[in-house]
Amino acid sequence: MARNAAPALRTSGLTKFRRMLVTPEGVGLNISLASASARFGALMLDMVFINLIYIAYFLVMFLLFLGFGLGFEELFTANPEAVNGLLSILFVVTILFIFIVRNGYFLYFELGPRGATWGKRILGIRVAARDGGRLAPEAVVARNLLREVEFFLPIQFLSILSAQGNTSSFTLIAGVIWVLVFAFFLMFNKDRMRCGDLLAGTWVVLAPKQQLTEVVAPQDSMTSAARYGADYRFSDAELGIYGEYELQTLERVLRDGSEESERTVYVAICTKLGWEPGAGDERAFLENYYTQLRQKLESGMRFGKRRANKYEGEG
Amino acid sequence: MAEQAFAPHMVADAQAALDDIAVLRSDRFRLEREADWTRLDQIITMLEKGRRSRISDEDSLALPTLYRKTVSALSIARESSLDSGLISYLEALTSRAYYQVYGPRTGFFAWFAAFFSGGWSRAVRAIWLDIVIILLVMVAGAVVGYVLVDQNNDWYFALVGPDMASGRVPGADTDVLRRSLGGGNAEDSLSVFAAFLFSNNAQVAIFAFALGFALGIPSILLVTHNLALLGAMLWVFVDAGMGVEFVGWLSIHGTTELLAIALAGAAGLHIGRAMAFPGKKTHLAAIQQAGLTSAIVMTGVVLMLVLAGLLEGFGRQLITDTAIRYAIGYSLLAFWAAYFAFTGRRKEALARQTSEDSHHGA
Numbered sequence: 001m002a003r004n005a006a007p008a009l010r011t012s013g014l015t016k017f018r019r020m021l022v023t024p025e026g027v028g029l030n031i032s033l034a035s036a037s038a039r040f041g042a043l044m045l046d047m048v049f050i051n052l053i054y055i056a057y058f059l060v061m062f063l064l065f066l067g068f069g070l071g072f073e074e075l076f077t078a079n080p081e082a083v084n085g086l087l088s089i090l091f092v093v094t095i096l097f098i099f100i101v102r103n104g105y106f107l108y109f110e111l112g113p114r115g116a117t118w119g120k121r122i123l124g125i126r127v128a129a130r131d132g133g134r135l136a137p138e139a140v141v142a143r144n145l146l147r148e149v150e151f152f153l154p155i156q157f158l159s160i161l162s163a164q165g166n167t168s169s170f171t172l173i174a175g176v177i178w179v180l181v182f183a184f185f186l187m188f189n190k191d192r193m194r195c196g197d198l199l200a201g202t203w204v205v206l207a208p209k210q211q212l213t214e215v216v217a218p219q220d221s222m223t224s225a226a227r228y229g230a231d232y233r234f235s236d237a238e239l240g241i242y243g244e245y246e247l248q249t250l251e252r253v254l255r256d257g258s259e260e261s262e263r264t265v266y267v268a269i270c271t272k273l274g275w276e277p278g279a280g281d282e283r284a285f286l287e288n289y290y291t292q293l294r295q296k297l298e299s300g301m302r303f304g305k306r307r308a309n310k311y312e313g314e315g
Numbered sequence: 316m317a318e319q320a321f322a323p324h325m326v327a328d329a330q331a332a333l334d335d336i337a338v339l340r341s342d343r344f345r346l347e348r349e350a351d352w353t354r355l356d357q358i359i360t361m362l363e364k365g366r367r368s369r370i371s372d373e374d375s376l377a378l379p380t381l382y383r384k385t386v387s388a389l390s391i392a393r394e395s396s397l398d399s400g401l402i403s404y405l406e407a408l409t410s411r412a413y414y415q416v417y418g419p420r421t422g423f424f425a426w427f428a429a430f431f432s433g434g435w436s437r438a439v440r441a442i443w444l445d446i447v448i449i450l451l452v453m454v455a456g457a458v459v460g461y462v463l464v465d466q467n468n469d470w471y472f473a474l475v476g477p478d479m480a481s482g483r484v485p486g487a488d489t490d491v492l493r494r495s496l497g498g499g500n501a502e503d504s505l506s507v508f509a510a511f512l513f514s515n516n517a518q519v520a521i522f523a524f525a526l527g528f529a530l531g532i533p534s535i536l537l538v539t540h541n542l543a544l545l546g547a548m549l550w551v552f553v554d555a556g557m558g559v560e561f562v563g564w565l566s567i568h569g570t571t572e573l574l575a576i577a578l579a580g581a582a583g584l585h586i587g588r589a590m591a592f593p594g595k596k597t598h599l600a601a602i603q604q605a606g607l608t609s610a611i612v613m614t615g616v617v618l619m620l621v622l623a624g625l626l627e628g629f630g631r632q633l634i635t636d637t638a639i640r641y642a643i644g645y646s647l648l649a650f651w652a653a654y655f656a657f658t659g660r661r662k663e664a665l666a667r668q669t670s671e672d673s674h675h676g677a
Contacts, residue, residue: 023417027389030406104423111426112365113363136419138610138611139607142610146525199606210408212349212356212401248399294397
């Protein structure tokens, strides 16, 4: 299976982020790790969403309180103790709410079918099990529990300490170092794992979504002649000047359908073949060349012969 | 042609029709299977959107087959087609299908239910050795704190900072000590609860776990220091003849809280031990397995700490009778012990049975 990974078919993602995930069926899937910046961006987006939830909560609480205050004004003015009691209960509820939302948000979405929070979805990344097996709920819990230690708690301690005004510069520096060590942990291992990922056996990968494109040159060469009024036949030697890399470049040009680049490639191929480039028939020429080159290379593949690019010798 | 040899004869006509459309063998391969891929794509899209109920029964039944067909189409395409658009489509589709077919089997709420009905207890039982070690360390720490202060009162100030002591020092006035054990009103409850959540013991618990990474040694040190502090404070109250009241004051929430700290320390130690002694597994695999068990334990610890916070904030401030404090504290302890000892046993036995069966089978 390892050889399957080799063909340079993937065009997106940095080479160092490419990994092979072997499914239980034994087929290797090319996956790409999410970059540190995508991870950071997703976290920031998630923080925005979580804070929006908090703002909504506080708005609702505020309105409820306003309503209560107006409705039971006499009761409260007669009994200020009750106000304090109510406030303290509300305070406790709020602390618990903040804590539950913060943890529940990540758990709920990462345990969902897409394995990604809103932030991760927007950036097209998701959580996956490193060993290619099932993503266990415990793994999701573990990686998010560590997020609490890595990120939320130190920030919370620091903000409370500085709000109280009794932060010594030592605790401040220690806190900042703590956060930075955990934040940069993922930059120092090749699989871009933060501590939580390491512990949980997970990593964050790109979640590709792609539409099936049309067949590049769908027509039979006979009908191509009918379509374009021209039919090109290339000899083995004329097809032998290119390899798979050039074929895929040609495929991209044909899929894009930009006349300008078609013209450029057409002229380049004609020059290489020693033909006099004409005009107005580029598409037919390229489609024919593409089909015949692919036919030649694919029939070579069936006999185990591959040619990566034009610099590699034939066979 | 290879495809034709395997196809039923009925398909031969369709094959001829395909020959007219596509000249390349790999394009024909694709056109023959496209319908399956589109169908799989639709099912997966529904699953991703969480609309399981919108998928028909036939589609649900067909999903595993469609998935395997697509996986095998991908391996064939890699070896026989140079259409990179097709291959990257199949890669993406297979990955998406793979994540659905091998995705988490339970959602958030189902997992939470399973967690309470046995998952947590099983994880706690799985790290029993670490819990025993930590409990011994805790007892030793408390004894050391008590004995040290008993030998020389200056130790008290080394162990307990002036902030934390707040007047509770050796030889302090009995009234001051008594007041510190008393109740308070609702406003105090609030500040105590708030202080608790971000304060000492919750921190101790979470750091005891997090520092397990350093082979578990900081976890042990942290727990020892904390319990030494407790032992030192106990001495002050015993010295003033209020030992029973102090233990009551401590017990109402302390049984839950100290147990939570013990579990957190044990979870940290569990990871630390896996790092130091991975056994036959690789380090990474050993850490990972220990990490998963510890994470479950720690989820429970967090919930226990919230409960302890409520008890400390409200229970202790509002209930001042020592006997009732004892009753609440120790019935909770009994509850935890029974809960961890007995829940989730059946599934454990079942798992053992199946693993034994498969062993005999092999």
